[in-house]
Amino acid sequence: MTASALPVVCAALGDATRWEILTRLGEGPMSASALARALPVSRQAIGKHLEVLREVGLVESERRGREVVHLAVGARLGALARELDRIGRDWETRLLRIKELAERPGPDPAT
Amino acid sequence: MTASALPVVCAALGDATRWEILTRLGEGPMSASALARALPVSRQAIGKHLEVLREVGLVESERRGREVVHLAVGARLGALARELDRIGRDWETRLLRIKELAERPGPDPAT
DNA sequence: CTCTACTGCAACCAATGGGTTGCAGTAGCC
DNA sequence: GGCTACTGCAACCCATTGGTTGCAGTAGAG
Secondary structure, eight states, X not given: OOGGGHHHHHHHTSOHHHHHHHHHHHHSOEEHHHHHHHSSSOHHHHHHHHHHHHHTTSEEEEEETTEXXXXXXXXXXXXXXXXXXXXXXXXXXXXXXXXXXXXXXXXXXXX | OOGGGHXXXXXXXXXXXXXXXXXXXXXXXXXXXXXXXXXXXXXXXHHHHHHHXXXXXXXXXXXXXXXXXXXXXXXXXXXXXXXXXXXXXXXXXXXXXXXXXXXXXXXXXXX
16 A cells, blocks of 8 residues: 555545445445445435445446446555554654653754 | 544545644644744644644643644554555455455355 | 336536635744 | 734635536436
8 A cells, every 4th residue: 555545535535425325335344225225324325425435436337237336445444554553653653752752851863 | 443434534644734833843842833934824724724733633732831843743643544454455455355256166155 | 018116317406515715813033 | 113024814806616507418217
């Protein structure tokens, strides 16, 4: 996962309806029509959300007979989680270093 | 981190400008005016972004003399990362179970 | 073959949100 | 005390987006 993709995939996860869709798809493959029956939005709205999720790799779609079934991709979410964890750790370590420097009497890093 | 907060905090992370701000704040505390000087947006826009980030716990603010300095909170990001990782694993395990059931000749789960 | 049902595309609408300018308040620096 | 600079609030603008309805295409079921 490249760093520039972080805002995009986070934006895809930044919508409650899409989380509803992902939760359903996490339990098993479903078609867009089936999702539309389960959720209080139209099938076309579901379709747009699915396109967003597919573009960032959070769902995959497969034609099965007459309908197209979609499923949530856990690997992609895991990759995002690892990246966020790494960044969070960086913030904490840098903040600790700053606090150490502030409290230490000798403020020269070269020492 | 409650599950209902996931879309909100992800939405906060779903903007490129906010990631710019977070990156700067991850290197050390800064004031809104300093951020506005470093980024190609106005101070008021920075202020709105900081409010969003503060509401979801990704930055903390502290009055230091005449100015207010902000810093990125790594712990919050780590909590989000753990939650996303957990959900991603759930998806993968359930999908594996479904595939197993589909390939196994005896489709009765009670057996 | 026909009928049903799921998909895909397009146009349109309203709300949200990222951005701006302007102004008032307030707290250090000299 | 006066000047400077940073903060906070409000109003406004426009692009994006989540949502809708409608229609055309297409592929299984009977």
